[in-house]
Amino acid sequence: MDAIITARETQMDDLINKLEKKYSKIKFEESDKFYWSPSKEIVYYNSSTKDIDSSKWALLHEVGHALLQHKGYDQDFILLRMEVLAWEKAKKISKKFSVKIDEDHIQDCLDTYRDWIYKRSLCPKCSTISLQNNKDNKYRCFNCSSVWQVTSSKFCRPYRTLVK
Ligand SMILES: [Zn+2]
Numbered sequence: 233m234d235a236i237i238t239a240r241e242t243q244m245d246d247l248i249n250k251l252e253k254k255y256s257k258i259k260f261e262e263s264d265k266f267y268w269s270p271s272k273e274i275v276y277y278n279s280s281t282k283d284i285d286s287s288k289w290a291l292l293h294e295v296g297h298a299l300l301q302h303k304g305y306d307q308d309f310i311l312l313r314m315e316v317l318a319w320e321k322a323k324k325i326s327k328k329f330s331v332k333i334d335e336d337h338i339q340d341c342l343d344t345y346r347d348w349i350y351k352r353s354l355c356p357k358c359s360t361i362s363l364q365n366n367k368d369n370k371y372r373c374f375n376c377s378s379v380w381q382v383t384s385s386k387f388c389r390p391y392r393t394l395v396k
């Protein structure tokens with residue numbers, strides 16, 4: 233067994249043990265990516281990633297969502313708000329676990345979301361930036377009146393399906 237991989241997994245296990253002790257209501261389960269499932273109340277994590285620091289940060293971020301009891305979202309701007317809040321929570325709790333979250337990493341992650349939301353808001357026909365309707369969550373183009381919907385999963389690409 234690779235010694236570096238072992239050391240990495242030990243560090244992650246250590247942090248998860250501490251998190252489990254502190255937040256006994258949250259369950260943790262190994263997965264291929266980091267995410268929070270509000271329906272199962274499980275934080276999924278991946279301990280076999282290359283970068284141990286960003287793994288710890290991702291784990292604390294998902295715990296942030298869990299502690300804030302974030303549920304599924306329909307609207308893109310709410311998602312962005314939830315991301316900001318989860319990082320703020322992660323920063324707050326990170327001190328208890330002697331983890332220092334890099335501010336640039338947080339901004340990079342938020343930029344990725346902003347970019348993702350921006351792409352979803354572009355009209356697939358004429359590329360005008362449009363607003364999401366708060367009733368049906370579809371986007372409507374002011375310019376050519378196209379209507380499109382976006383996938384609700386944040387793990388998906390900014391997929392746009394033209395409705396009209
Ligand atoms: Zn998040």
Ligand SMILES: [Zn+2]
Binds near residue numbers: 356357359360376
């Ligand atoms: Zn358009």
